[in-house]
Amino acid sequence: MINAVHKIEEVKKQVNEWKKQNLKVGLVPTMGYLHEGHKSLIDRAVKENDKVVVSVFLNPLQFGENEDLDKYPRDLERDLEVCEKAGANLVFNPEVLEMYPESSCSYVNVENLTKGLCGAKRPVHFRGVCTVLTKLFHIVSPDKAYFGEKDAQQLAVVKKMVKDLNFNLEIVGCPIIREEDGLAKSSRNIYLSKEERKAALILNKSLKKANSLMENGERNAAKLKEIIENEINSETLAKIDYIEIVDSENLEKLDKIEKTVLVAIAVYIGKTRLIDNFTFKLN
Incomplete structure (x- = not known):
């Protein structure tokens, strides 16, 4: 070895x-x-x-x-x-x-x-x-x-x-490596109980929903953040740390999506803080 x-x-x-x-x-x-x-x-x-x-x-x-x-x-x-x-x-x-x-x-x-x-x-x-x-x-x-x-x-x-x-x-x-069910691989996933592990899927689920809306033309950052927030809050074990849509390079907050953006979230599942994100590129 x-x-x-x-x-x-x-x-x-x-x-x-x-x-x-x-x-x-x-x-x-x-x-x-x-x-x-x-x-x-x-x-x-x-x-x-x-x-x-x-x-x-x-x-x-x-x-x-x-x-x-x-x-x-x-x-x-x-x-x-x-x-x-x-x-x-x-x-x-x-x-x-x-x-x-x-x-x-x-x-x-x-x-x-x-x-x-x-x-x-x-x-x-x-x-x-x-x-x-x-x-x-x-x-x-x-x-x-x-x-x-x-x-x-x-x-x-x-x-x-x-x-x-x-x-x-x-x-x-x-690129992010995910489990088969979509949860981003993380050393901290080991902290999750069986119930929390299932609840953690809400991170990727909420981001997928936002990504789909963006692909269909939604450009209002506040509206997209609200949709992500509502999705995460539907999971009782989840507590939001932050939801942000920012410029992918300088990380400054944006009101409207007119360039490549980073959609990033941090969520507590029980006591474990998990992060996830995706980058959306305008064609």
């Missing part, structure tokens, strides 16, 4: 050897407990690069108070099996102190794009995401890094950070 590397210098040494051979390196950053969604990112990276590094690091900086850091699922042995089967070449699994020595006091923050959507309720989240990714990009020096479109705001923020800070790599967004 593929072994995990725990030290930054070990990763740098291996990557430097690959670079000397002019090999292209892909990076798939994860927080572990890998599922089919993660595997799809690794599969894409394997196809497009000579070598692939998967980071498995549960980043404490992106969790706020009273969030689920302590109970977030962990299973490194299973993660290593997924990585090996998908064809990854190296798994980087550092300890927290390896990534953030006690003397650490530097952070990376992207403004504006992080104010709404998930950033409105999770004020430290994207600072933690951007800080850890900046470190991973420097450690691994990838040619491409792969992210799922389920975390649409994260993808937009990372693309902006890479552009603004002149990172020499390409950010690749990959």
Whole structure:
């Protein structure tokens, strides 16, 4: 089985050897407990690069108070099996102190794009995401890094950070992977009881309804949000965190759909917060 590397210098040494051979390196950053969604990112990276590094690091900086850091699922042995089967070449699994020595006091923050959507309720989240990714990009020096479109705001923020800070790599967004019944794959799905798992289907159902209306010409954002809201509220176990229709690039709210938009929702099913979205492109 593929072994995990725990030290930054070990990763740098291996990557430097690959670079000397002019090999292209892909990076798939994860927080572990890998599922089919993660595997799809690794599969894409394997196809497009000579070598692939998967980071498995549960980043404490992106969790706020009273969030689920302590109970977030962990299973490194299973993660290593997924990585090996998908064809990854190296798994980087550092300890927290390896990534953030006690003397650490530097952070990376992207403004504006992080104010709404998930950033409105999770004020430290994207600072933690951007800080850890900046470190991973420097450690691994990838040619491409792969992210799922389920975390649409994260993808937009990372693309902006890479552009603004002149990172020499390409950010690749990959489609949402869903269960057969439509629920978006997520490590947090494990928290759902059988009844909650069934209730969680309301997320995709509400988005499908909105997408259908948009395809048939509806362009009023407020009306579409109301339709999504009513659909979600029909499920007694669901509690809406947010429903937003925003510009797909700058994430600013829109009243009327006249360009490519992101329709994004966050919903609590019981105590579990789930996100889902779709992008609507005008022909």
